[in-house]
Amino acid sequence: MQNIAILCSGGDVSGMNPALKHFVEYTLQKNLTPYFVYDGYEGLIDNKIEQASYCDVSGIINRGGTKIGSARSQRFMQKKYRDIAKQNLDTLGIEMLVVLGGDGSFRGLDxxxxxxGIKFCGIPATIDNDINATDYSLGVDTALNIIKTSIDAIRDTASSFKRAFVIETMGRDCGYLALVSHLTSGSELCLIPEKEYDLKSFEDDFKKQIKNGRKYFIAIVSEGIKQDSSEIAQWFENKIGMESRVSILGHIQRGGNPTIYDRLMAYKFITHAVDGLLAGRDESVICYTKSGFEFNSIEEVTSKTKELDAELLSYLDKP
Known part of the structure; x- marks a missing residue:
């Protein structure tokens, strides 16, 4: 039997545990011996590699995060530690790796x-959804649903106290979470790194809305914009004339019970990754687009900054 291992690298996402569950079940079905690497690339170096079985994944499909842990490894950037990782894999006869992670994780794999010569397949797993060549990354749907629930709850308070709320989402340099949340929540303002903005251009319209009866505002901003959320809140108070508050959702967006869609995508990503390795795809990332699942090279995935869907972006220009 061939040996195959899986690890999680970088930020955790809801969907990793469903992926781990299907990894064990599917590899055993394919007469492979599955191994878990605990704590990401750090675990490869420290030899935290253990054979996995059905009992290891029982009851984890509904849990957020990752049972096997994750990490960002500075040591893995050094060849001497990569050599140690290779020795650990060789000792166990592991020739194939599946890695759940993002751009940095895939570059390390390359x-x-x-x-x-360790064969691998990367699976995009980041709530930022900022990986080029894939329309969807594992964990995004759960994160969007967490944000939706948070916005809906904050709206109750905003309307009760006649306030403006500035809600900050994650996204680093990618405004996907903020943009989609804006379009699906009915918020009045959305600010993202991909779109230049001038707050002054909103002032007359917002004041007019207040005169016409608007009692509150919801603004959704990405953490990567040029201003702090507190500055946006001050703008509401000083220029629009409405008391404001800031809610930074932070790491709450990464956790939570994985949605049905993320559980299903985890199942599909794992199936394609394992099948690809068995079919001789030794160095690839499995991506999902409107055309379905497809394998891409590391270069295709990491050489370009992901661009947001032009149609979604165009909605910010509409009144």
Missing amino acids: IFYKET
Whole structure:
């Protein structure tokens, strides 16, 4: 039997545990021996690698985060530690790796493969949804639903106290979460890194809305914009004339019970990743687009900054 391992790298997302569950079940079905690497690339170096079985994944499909842990490894950037990781895999006879992570994780994999020949398939897993060549990353749907629930709850208070609320989402340099949440929540303002803005251009319209009876505002901003959320709140108070508050959703967006869609996508990502490795795809990332699932090279995935859907962006220009 061939041995295959899975690890999680970078930020955790809801959907990783469903992926781990299907990884064990599907690899055993394919007569492979599955292994878990605990704590990401750090676990590869520290030899935290254990054979997995059905009992290891029982009852985890509904849990957020990742049972096997994750990490961002500075040591893995150094060849001497990658050599140690290779020795640990060789000792266990592991020749294939499935990695749940993002751009940085995949770049590390690319170097590791070229040095060692360890076959791999990357699965995009980041709530930022900022990975080029894939329309969807594992964990995004759960994050969007967490944000939706938060916005709906905050709206209750905003309307009761006649306030403006500035709600900050994650996204680093990608405004996907903020944009989609804006379009699906009916908020009045959305600010993202991909779109230049001038707050002054909103002032006359917002004041007119207040005169016409508007009692509150919801503004959704991405953490990557040029201003702090507190500055946007001050603008509401000083220029619009409405008391304001800031809610930074932070890491709450990463956790929570995985949605049905993320559980299903985890199932599909894992199936394609394992099948690809068995079919001889030794160095790839499995991506999901409107055309379905497709394998891409590391270069295709990491060489370009992801662009938001032009149609979604165009909605910000509409009144």
